[in-house]
Each structure stands twice: as C-alpha cells, then as structure tokens.
Amino acid sequence: MQQQDPVKRLMEQLSQLPGIGERTSLRLVLHMLSSARESMYTLAQTLTEVADRVKECMTCAMLTTEENGCSICSSLSRDRTILCVVASIQDLMAIETTAEFRGVYHVLHGTLAPMDGIGPQDLRIPSLLTRLSNKAEAVREIILATPPTVEGEATALYLAEQMKGFGIPISRIASGVPVGGDLQYADRLTLSRSMQLRRGF
C-alpha cells in the first residue's frame, strides 16, 4: 500500500483536502521544499498538536483546547442569557468579527438535509435541546442564525418548533439586500424577501 516516494505520498495526502487538486498539491510541496525545512517540521508539529489537543467545547460544540469549555463559554464578559445558534464554526467566526454580539453560541455543525440523510441526530441539536432544558443556564433569548438558504431556513423552522415548549423568545436573523448593495443586482428572491420584511420607518 505505502508508496515508496514520500513526495508522491505527500502530494496524494494534500490532494485529499478540499480545493486542492493534483497541480496545487505539487506546487505546495515544491514551495515547501524550496523554503526552509524548519517550516515543514513546524507545520508537522502543529498538525500533530492540533490533532492531539483540539476537541469540541462540551457546551457549545465550538473548537477548543480547553477541558472546561471554550474561550467564549468560559468568558466572564459574555452574556449567557442570549444564545445564538449557528450552522458552522465559520459562521460563528463571521459573527464574532462584527464584535456586536456579546452572548454565547451553539454550533450545529451543519444544517438539516434529509435528502443527504442528515437528520437532527447528526447535528448538535440534541445537545442544544438538553442545554435549554437545563434550568441553570437560564437562556432568555434565542437567535437562530442558520444561513438564509433552503436548508438553513428548514433547520431554523425545525428548531423553532422543537424549542417552542421552553417558552423562550426566538428570533431569526434578518435577510434582505446587503448593506451597500445595489437593488438592480440583487437576486429576485432576496429582493422580494426584503420587500416582504419591510419595517416601519
């Protein structure tokens, strides 16, 4: 099984990663070989460290190296009564860059996609419901920030249904023409949504 040539093996392993084809992996390997070897050893070390230490936060399913919850969940400056549900870590990080939201998160690690066989049990939905039923947490508002796609909307609807019993106010992030965007270039669905969801001035 094991190919003799380590360069070919490295190229094959890199090609397994998303967006990296055969040509790109060759370019990456040649670049690494033409730079200082030190950086290859460092990369190998960091990879091992990440594989060893990084796991999901037991509360919100964000990535962390801490045993007692991630930096957001264990931060004293975050408001634990507002919970924002996101589909992915990328989405969480995007919201964090706004520096507007001071609550805590729950990462689903995907959206419902029954056609692809992804049901509630495949996401972090059970742990979300357990978290909400835990009285000690005392969440007072839930923001559903799954993406405004078919799957994201379906996931938000499903969650809203499941969480009705908790009697906690639930909201959905706004969707419409992006700020600074041009109406004539907005797609029809976005534009009609933005008309439907118009606010009083």
Added chain:
Amino acid sequence: MQQQDPVKRLMEQLSQLPGIGERTSLRLVLHMLSSARESMYTLAQTLTEVADRVKECMTCAMLTTEENGCSICSSLSRDRTILCVVASIQDLMAIETTAEFRGVYHVLHGTLAPMDGIGPQDLRIPSLLTRLSNKAEAVREIILATPPTVEGEATALYLAEQMKGFGIPISRIASGVPVGGDLQYADRLTLSRSMQLRRGF
C-alpha cells in the same frame, strides 16, 4: 511569540503557502478536524519524512530521496547522451507525461531575471556547465526547454552562448499555435512566431 491556540497557529502556517489565504486555511483546518484524526497524524508524518529525506539529485537537481542520483539519472533505460534543460520540476514532470523523451534532464530551478536579482549563480547553471565539461558524460545533444517567455528565452540565449565552446548541437523547443488550438484565439506574438518558424511541407 508562540501563540497559545494551536488552531490559529496551524491556520497561520498554512496561510504562508502559495494560494492559501486566511479563509482557505480555516476551511482546510476545519475539514481536517472533522475527518479522522488519523489522517492528520499521517500528514504530519509524511511532511517530516519529506523534510528529512528529499534533496536535489547531485547530477540533475531533480528532487529525490536516493543518495546516488534520482530515478531518471540512475535509470538504465535513459539515454545519457541527450540532455534536456528545464526551468522547473513541474516542467520536467510535464515533459515526462508525454513519455516521448528518453534522455536525461537538468533542472535550473528558475529562469534568469536580472531585474529581480536572479543571476546564473542563483540557478543550477554552474552545475550544468560543470556537467557538460565532464568528458565522461559525453552529451551529444542539448535541448533547451525553458519556457517561451521573456525570461525563459533570455535564459535559453544565455545558456546557448555559454555552451557554444563545448561543440555540442543545441536546440530550442518549438513554440507556436498549440495543437488543437484555434488561430483566431491565438495571441499575436504566438501567431507571428508560428509564421516565422514555419517548416517546409
């Protein structure tokens, strides 16, 4: 210096690679973390092995793990009397995929670029000239396969000049409209080159 969070460190190190930005490196790390950890350890291992074992062939400057020359230089089925000079390992591999050329190579690892401070000493030109002056090698034909770009042509011209004294026939790869290509879409330079270099029918 060392950042606490290994995920951030891994992202930073991946972003150093060509064509990988912040967003891509995040996607790569998240993909690796959501796959089997085993593959991260394997990748780290292969990286270390490549960094440990891969070096330049002492004859042709191709990458190899062998002490006594690369697989092409040490192959008994290759014709050592025909030498093809290429700018990069990618170019060598491209020629190898044609399976037409049965000679040996010399990899320059770049092209001359005086404006960027890349002179003959920065490429594998000294080792090429030493190789040719070595009578034991007895090269009978040299093919200059540097790319048909400004730098590639300049490098070929420079090499031809330097190698004149050896009395070995020197040729340059053909450049013109690509096979299967459309004349109307060929750029002007390529088209006029292909007219100038026309052959008797």
